[in-house]
Amino acid sequence: MNTLEKDVIVADRLTKSFGAFTAVDRICFSVAGGEIFGFLGANGAGKTTAMRMLCGLSKPTSGSAQVAGFDIARQPEQVKRNIGYMSQKFSLYEDLRVWENICLFAGIYGVKEKEIRRKTTETLDRLGLARERNTLVKDLPLGWKQKLAFSVAVFHEPRIVFLDEPTGGVDPITRRQFWELIREAAERGITIFVTTHYMDEAEYCNRVSIMVDGRIAALDTPLSLRASFRAQNMDEVFRRLARKATRE
Amino acid sequence: MEKRCDITGAPPAVVCRSIHKSYKGVKALTNLSLEISKGELFGLIGPDGSGKTTLFRILTSLIPADSGTAEVAGWDVVRDYRQLRTQMGYMPGRFSLYPDLTVAENLQFFATVFNTTVAENYHLIREVFQQLEPFKNRRAGKLSGGMKQKLALSCALIHKPAVLFLDEPTTGVDPVSRKEFWEMLRRLKNEGISILVSTPYMDEANRCDRIALMQHGEILSVETPAQMRAQFPKKIYRLEVDRRFGWLEMLRKAPEVESAFLFGEALHVVFRSDADALAFRTNAPALAFTEIRPEIEDCFIYLMNKTEK
Numbered sequence A: 001m002n003t004l005e006k007d008v009i010v011a012d013r014l015t016k017s018f019g020a021f022t023a024v025d026r027i028c029f030s031v032a033g034g035e036i037f038g039f040l041g042a043n044g045a046g047k048t049t050a051m052r053m054l055c056g057l058s059k060p061t062s063g064s065a066q067v068a069g070f071d072i073a074r075q076p077e078q079v080k081r082n083i084g085y086m087s088q089k090f091s092l093y094e095d096l097r098v099w100e101n102i103c104l105f106a107g108i109y110g111v112k113e114k115e116i117r118r119k120t121t122e123t124l125d126r127l128g129l130a131r132e133r134n135t136l137v138k139d140l141p142l143g144w145k146q147k148l149a150f151s152v153a154v155f156h157e158p159r160i161v162f163l164d165e166p167t168g169g170v171d172p173i174t175r176r177q178f179w180e181l182i183r184e185a186a187e188r189g190i191t192i193f194v195t196t197h198y199m200d201e202a203e204y205c206n207r208v209s210i211m212v213d214g215r216i217a218a219l220d221t222p223l224s225l226r227a228s229f230r231a232q233n234m235d236e237v238f239r240r241l242a243r244k245a246t247r248e
Numbered sequence B: 001m002e003k004r005c006d007i008t009g010a011p012p013a014v015v016c017r018s019i020h021k022s023y024k025g026v027k028a029l030t031n032l033s034l035e036i037s038k039g040e041l042f043g044l045i046g047p048d049g050s051g052k053t054t055l056f057r058i059l060t061s062l063i064p065a066d067s068g069t070a071e072v073a074g075w076d077v078v079r080d081y082r083q084l085r086t087q088m089g090y091m092p093g094r095f096s097l098y099p100d101l102t103v104a105e106n107l108q109f110f111a112t113v114f115n116t117t118v119a120e121n122y123h124l125i126r127e128v129f130q131q132l133e134p135f136k137n138r139r140a141g142k143l144s145g146g147m148k149q150k151l152a153l154s155c156a157l158i159h160k161p162a163v164l165f166l167d168e169p170t171t172g173v174d175p176v177s178r179k180e181f182w183e184m185l186r187r188l189k190n191e192g193i194s195i196l197v198s199t200p201y202m203d204e205a206n207r208c209d210r211i212a213l214m215q216h217g218e219i220l221s222v223e224t225p226a227q228m229r230a231q232f233p234k235k236i237y238r239l240e241v242d243r244r245f246g247w248l249e250m251l252r253k254a255p256e257v258e259s260a261f262l263f264g265e266a267l268h269v270v271f272r273s274d275a276d277a278l279a280f281r282t283n284a285p286a287l288a289f290t291e292i293r294p295e296i297e298d299c300f301i302y303l304m305n306k307t308e309k
Helices: A047-054 A076-081 A098-108 A113-127 A142-153 A172-187 A222-228 A234-242 B052-059 B081-087 B103-113 B122-135 B145-157 B175-190 B225-230 B244-253 B274-283 B296-308
Strands: A007-018 A021-032 A036-041 A062-067 A083-087 A160-164 A191-195 A207-212 A215-220 B014-023 B026-036 B041-045 B067-072 B088-091 B163-167 B194-198 B210-215 B218-223 B236-239 B257-263 B266-271 B289-292
Touching: A007 A047, A007 A191, A021 A047, A021 A191, A021 A207, A021 A215, A036 A047, A036 A172, A047 A062, A047 A160, A047 A191, A076 A083, A083 A142, A098 A113, A098 A142, A113 A142, A142 A160, A142 A172, A172 A191, A172 B257, A172 B296, A207 A222, A207 A234, A215 A222, A215 A234, A222 A234, A234 B175, B014 B052, B026 B052, B026 B067, B026 B218, B041 B175, B052 B067, B052 B163, B052 B194, B081 B088, B088 B145, B103 B122, B103 B145, B122 B145, B122 B175, B145 B163, B145 B175, B175 B194, B210 B225, B210 B296, B218 B225, B218 B296, B225 B296, B244 B257, B244 B266, B257 B296, B266 B274
Parallel strands: A036 A191, A036 A207, A083 A160, A160 A191, B041 B194, B041 B210, B088 B163, B163 B194
Antiparallel strands: A007 A021, A007 A062, A207 A215, B014 B026, B014 B067, B210 B218, B236 B266, B236 B289, B257 B266
């Protein structure tokens, strides 16, 4: 395998400035196919800005990035077609039923109708949501909503799925079930790019990057990060790095 | 208007008696009773949909209970709602300040509504607000998540409430800011402010004087964090291994294992009995199990699963 096939995300000195403020400052990293990549950082460190660029939603000020083989600045539409995205704030339509949400998103991504029908049943069975097929999404508990949102985000089998704080506010049991879904998707070959404020979840990633003031301050496996910072857990690693931040 | 007082003459921060609340036939709270002392830092934990926000809304006089009574700082939440509202601060789960007003204008507005000035109680919010100072002319809607949270707390505190209600104030907040936030709650408690706070983070539950665990609109237990951890009925083992997802699957299939969960860099395992633990460990001597003191998160998972079955 050459590097182009292997790495599904490659960022090279990717930068985004708003006036005099550099939100993302020349970040370089790559993510391999099928990897679970944790993208950590304090509030305001630049994670969301970086993620929006990688999803083709905003253009870099300088530097470049390839996502699923496409250039994020020149081919944003192809980027969008090859990724899935879910955030804590928005991922499903509250006033649509469970099956309507699946149909809508799968349709947008061009999944065939027959395939949608087959996979909808399969997905709902897998999530234990078969009885909620006709329920309005707003009536589902947050944990179920998040699991459904994830399944919708990977329904079209994208090469990469971007997850922006998918487990924020979710209870400990549901969080763990959510990570099992992530794991299964990664085993099917879907690359996972995930942000979280739960440091135990950083441990479930293959590799983790930690952003401080717009730059990547550390990037390695959780095990190596713990070893090099002589820390008991990722929480300690994070605190030591984030404390050096000078901005919010 | 009579106020109910405790032995010291001060009314408890919160008293709920047999509260029931349903929405369109769906039960949100069932026969909920609770008492929180003055000056207590009290935590509410429970999964989404367990009724935490409904309880906040009843205690802050925003919605009435179907039956039962509640008092906050000695004021009945229905009858004395006007007095109550001057005595409480509320930070709802959803950002609810005025996005078109600046940081400074929002704070000023809340101070004015409560008949006070920003200067009068500035000492309460100094630490938080200092970090907002450089952005005081920015519109609230344009703030980052962490800063919105700091502004919301400042606005809830500016009239020096006796009781502070915080509905998931740290959801979406990074670990360093969370720690700072809780250090500040401690200091507010030391100023005599009673605090009821809900959180999905179990490490935060540890920092409360007492915690109530809620599920399906009921309170399952009210204890100090230490009591809760001491009452975990079984031995719990920590297992540090590589490829934890694989081990997790294997352990769950083993007949000796009652439960196995991921805990960051380790797994936490509970066996069906001490004999099972011994048998399993004898058969797998290479696995380094260490008996540990249960964490709040272990207790939460255990109680949730128990009542779910």
